[in-house]
Amino acid sequence: MKYLNVKRIDWYIIKKFLGTYIFMIVLIISIAVVFDINEKIDKFMTNNASLKEIIFDYYLNFIPYYANLFSPLFVFLAVIFFTSKMANNSEIIAILSNGISFKRLMKPYMMAASVIAIFSFVFGSYVIPPANASRINFENTYVDPRQRKVGDTDIQFKVGEGSIVYFSSFDIPSSTGTNFSMDHFDSLQLVSRLTARSIRYDSLYRWTIQDYQIRNFDGLQETITKGESIDTTIQIVPNDFIIAKTDQQMMTSPQLRHYITSQKERGMGNIQAFQIEYHSRIASVFSAFILTLIGAALSARKVKGGMGLNLGIGLALSMGYILFMTISSSFAVKGGMSAFVAAWIPNIFFTAIAFYLYKKAPN
Template sequence: MLTILDKYILKRYLATFTVMLMLFIPIGIMANLAEQIGKMIDNEAPLNEIAYYYLNFTIYIGSLLFPIFLFLSVIFFTSKLANNTEIVAILSSGVSYGRFLRPYFIGASIIAIIMFVMGMFIVPNASKGFNEFKYKYLKKGKQDRVTSNIFNQLNENDFIYVSSFDPARQRGYNFTLEHFNDKDQLEYKISAGNIRWKEKDSVYELTSYMKRTLVGNKEVVETKRKLDTIFNFQIDDLTPVSYIAETKNLFELNSFIKAQRKKGASNINSYLLVKYRRWALPVTAFILTIIAVAVSAAKRRGGMGVNLAFGIGVAFIYIFFDKVFGTLAEQSGFSPMLAVVLPNVAFGIVGFYLLQNAKR
């Protein structure tokens, strides 16, 4: 059961965090609108799509900044408690430091649950709307996917390649499909000058079609100027959009990663990074809460300003390490799990050290 002390601190914890969100998110919206309004007007973005974009923007950006807002809000209200000598009074009354931290952990648990539910099920849909609007109106003409030298493994036996892909026209150029048997021997190879998806007929149109089939020691060649056929892949599967993993919920992402592993996707690490970051985000709420309390629970010369300055510095260092390890995982083969775990472990150790000093 929550005591008066628990309710008092927990109320301040949640209220300050909520106010922080309510203050900074509108500022972020106004700053983004001021920067992008010209492009929206030039590209004739409808008002209803703009409104929907900023709804998604609020959810998407808010989720990214949740840990930072949480960290700064805990520093802010804990510093006020320290400056008003309330923490000294609480500890002098016989309350242990561990007992004093209890409402902070309850608050962190509530925020962690919200982060988990949002990150796994709500933010993916917002990310899809946010990115689709961005590439449709704000980055018009820029590609949101890799469009050259695309290689994909469809299953254990089939491999496809296109030298370039035009998403707008649903057309790939210099298409090749190779089929191997269970003994890893090439059975046939299909090549075409281009491949186009004909949505009306639900077939693929191959131009300058050629099929080479190996029958024993002989090679059978079949050629046609054009051929309509069916393949067991979608044209967009040739090259998923760069933000595809962000748009999938917990279950969809697991299935997607499993399928991409089977295909031998070269950018599998970027998908795994998204997955592990979602799982690590709730843990971050506890780590940052510990650090924030440890650095702001003591009354300092300079007051709240010193604590906030320290907090902002720690926040930037955390973001820096997160970006560095994330880039390593995406571009150099570094383990995505380690890229997510190492910054949290490092800051967890820092938090534990600071907490031990604060107790003294």
Template sequence: MKIIDWYILKRFLVTFMFTLLILIPIAIAIDISEKIDNFLEHVNLSVYEIIDQYYINFTIYYTNTFMPLALFIAVILFTSKLSSNTEIIAITNAKISFTRFLYPYFIGATIVTVISLMMNHFVVPSSSKERKKFEKEYIKNKTQKNQLKFVTNFSLQLTDSTYIYIRSFNTESNSGYDFTSEVYDGLKLKSKLSADNIRYNSKDSVFTLRNWRKRQIYRDRDSIFYGSKIDTVFNFTAKDLIYQSALAQEMPSDELIKFIDISKKRGIKNLNAYLVELHKRTSLPIASYILTIIAVALSFRKKRGGTGFNLAIGVGVMFVYVFLMKIAEVLGAVAGVNSFFYVWIPNIIFGALAIYLYLNARK
């Protein structure tokens, strides 16, 4: 690397860190203003607990979320500064092409991308789990807690031949009612086990059924058994009954992939919310390269409006990108669509824009 490369890379990283250090305190201040009443409701909740259990994890999550935005703004800011100081003119006069000029930018974008990928796939999920645990305990209202607490009308395929159905299940008490398990031989029903109540014992992974009835179907006759209580084992746990997109944010990528594979085998119809979360963990960091090209192409020429004009355009472009990303996430979570394609749509659209701006800037 040449001296000019180190110079640009250093300015790149310093401005990027400076932008993050501006955005994160703003996000924390807004969040505190929204949740201060929730904190004050709990007299035993100390400031240390709020910082340690919530705001440290909050900072980790939003630092990772703001990385592409901070990168984009940082590149516009210091490239506009280079342009306004006529430093880019000197670089151009030294016969350095626009492609070569991008070299240190891509090194900086690679550093940010690698850090973001590692955080997205491994660090942020564990941090989100702690943050959401705190929110569930101290911030969420009763209605929101009950939405996470109860699972209703749930069906699950345990094996190729075994299916279960539960009318209602409480994930906190690990108990529910109207349970049914059916075993098939092809399309023919072999046995059916029903119970008025079901409870899961997490210590020994045993289910206790009360007021149970079992119908065993043979070729020429049926047998019916019943009782007040029976302990049995099934190939699932109480955690498997909770299928919500929020839970995907709490799983490291290896655990999330395993969860999706098992759920597909069990016949869960719509896992797109989980697939969107998995694909987003890669697509958003990769966007750093695309946004870097756009930012440099928009700001490397000296304009009459200067840095403020470039920054205004950049914020507008970033707003459109975030808007498209949110729409793509919602559409990608719909059953029956290709979630991978929808998650990558913003990168595809802005990638085409980046190519156009790059080719135009080379001229």
């Protein structure tokens, strides 16, 4: 670390920051687990969930998911807690009195925030999504079976260049769609239309069509072919058009990016939650730095109210940040706001607060 010119005081602050951050996670997540057990114990017992499933399939995946989800909150509270303590012990005053500027004081804070941001991004983008599959499957089985994907109606989208499919309905448990049709166009000219009473998904891209009719058009001539059953390949799977509200949590960031791109090409309009998830994972990296700066600037000054006042203000600001994220995400899903804007508006707003508090910080 010599090339970073890390001093003993820097290591002191980094250790305090990371130690308090881990302490906050352990304390708050432990409380959350206790409340969650208390809330769901009846459902666990009613639906005969085994102790092994509860521990390994649910809580071992519950803990990292929520620890990472509320990481900005833990960063904020950790910074305010240990910085207020340093200020009350006159350590901040001693540091600044020795000619170290507040800007220089922020160096170890930002180094610790960088460590947290990198781990949060890697875990949130690549490690936690696969683990979420076990947690969500457990919840859908033992907590709220109504959340399972069962099907949808009136499904229409593009599957290739000039090809559009339609399902009157699709049932997930049986992997069967009804009143299926697939139209092929050459420019704006309809060249063929396949209709079927039902269609069943078999394996990767393989479908079995029942009671079908194919109409081929060649100018004013029309050829009709009918049959009882035919196996065919269509470049779609049920997960492409039957979407649960938690599906985006189970995708890694590269999978999210690919899914969003492919769904846009198919003309699907229900991808806002996936876009918000993708942009939020990136925005959360920067939130660690923004909230660190706010927390340090807010609590570096010794005040009469002591640590309690700073923690109160910190809790209010952190709750405001989470509320802001929730409201902007809701507007993106239901109000037509851009997912990118929804993910970044909280950071932009709190960056302005950070800049103001930085200017007012003691030097």
